[in-house]
Structure formats: C-alpha cells, structure tokens
Amino acid sequence: MVHAITSSNFDQEVMQSTKPVILDIAASWCGPCQMMKPIFHQVAEELKDTYTFGQVDIDESRDLAIKFGITSVPSFIFIKDGVIVGKERGYMSQVDLKAKIEQIFA
Numbered sequence: 386m387v388h389a390i391t392s393s394n395f396d397q398e399v400m401q402s403t404k405p406v407i408l409d410i411a412a413s414w415c416g417p418c419q420m421m422k423p424i425f426h427q428v429a430e431e432l433k434d435t436y437t438f439g440q441v442d443i444d445e446s447r448d449l450a451i452k453f454g455i456t457s458v459p460s461f462i463f464i465k466d467g468v469i470v471g472k473e474r475g476y477m478s479q480v481d482l483k484a485k486i487e488q489i490f491a
Contacts, residue, residue, distance in 0.1 A: 387429045390439035391446050398439060400467045405490050406437045408462040410455050412444055417476040418459045424479045428486070436486065463489045 388398050390408060399406050409425045411418035422440075429438035443450040443458060453462055453469075463471035463486070471489035 386433055386438070387426055388437070388439045390441045390449070392448050395446075395449060398437070399464060402437045402464075404435065404437045405470075406439060406462075406464040407486060408453075408464065409438070409440045410443060410450060410453065410458055410460040410462060411440060412442060412458050414444075415458045421459045421476050424477070424482060428479060428482050432483070432486065436490075461485075465490065 387409070388394075390398055399408070407429075409418075409421065411421070413419075425438065425440070429436075432438075441449050443455060453460070453472075457474055459474070459476065461471075461473045461477075461482075462469060463473075471485075473485055477485065
C-alpha cells in the first residue's frame with residue numbers, strides 16, 4: 386500500500402513510522418513519474434511488511450518538495466528513524482528500485 390503523503394500527515398506517516406520509509410516525489414504532469422507509478426506500487430505491495438511507502442505530489446505539497454531540495458521528478462527519498470539516509474532521481478526498473486532499497490537500508 387502506498388500512502389498519499391501531504392504536509393498535514395507527514396509527521397505521522399513518515400517521521401513517526403516504525404519502519405523505514407521510501408517516498409516517491411512525483412507530479413501528475415511528469416511522464417516518467419507516471420511510468421514509475423505502477424512499478425513503485427508493485428514494489429510497495431511486495432515489501433509492505435518491511436517498509437512504508439509514500440507518494441508526494443509536488444503540486445499539492447510544494448513545501449515538502451522544497452524541504453527535500455527536490456529539483457527534478459521523479460525523486461525518491463529514503464528515511465529511517467526520521468533521518469534521510471538516501472536520495473535517488475529518475476526512472477528505475479522494478480529490479481533497480483528493489484536493489485536501491487536493499488543497498489540503502491542494508
């Protein structure tokens with residue numbers, strides 16, 4: 386399950402999460418973001434017991450995009466215990482996304 390992350394639920398869903406969090410920072414007008422969406426959802430379904438997955442729409446939560454220093458979408462933010470432990474930009478295959486998650490949270 387992928388949670389819709391906004392400014393109003395960020396602290397509860399991300400900062401207070403007992404699991405490591407992977408955020409997909411995207412926009413509805415972004416072609417690569419739309420191509421990435423089903424891949425992100427599939428990986429989220431496979432790894433939901435270990436990680437929390439969230440999606441941030443930069444048009445709806447511009448302040449979060451600014452907070453994370455997002456300059457291009459799609460971007461991915463990896464957070465553990467409330468601390469950013471990794472960032473990645475651009476489209477990734479399902480295999481690459483899972484490998485990146487394992488590498489960052491190893």
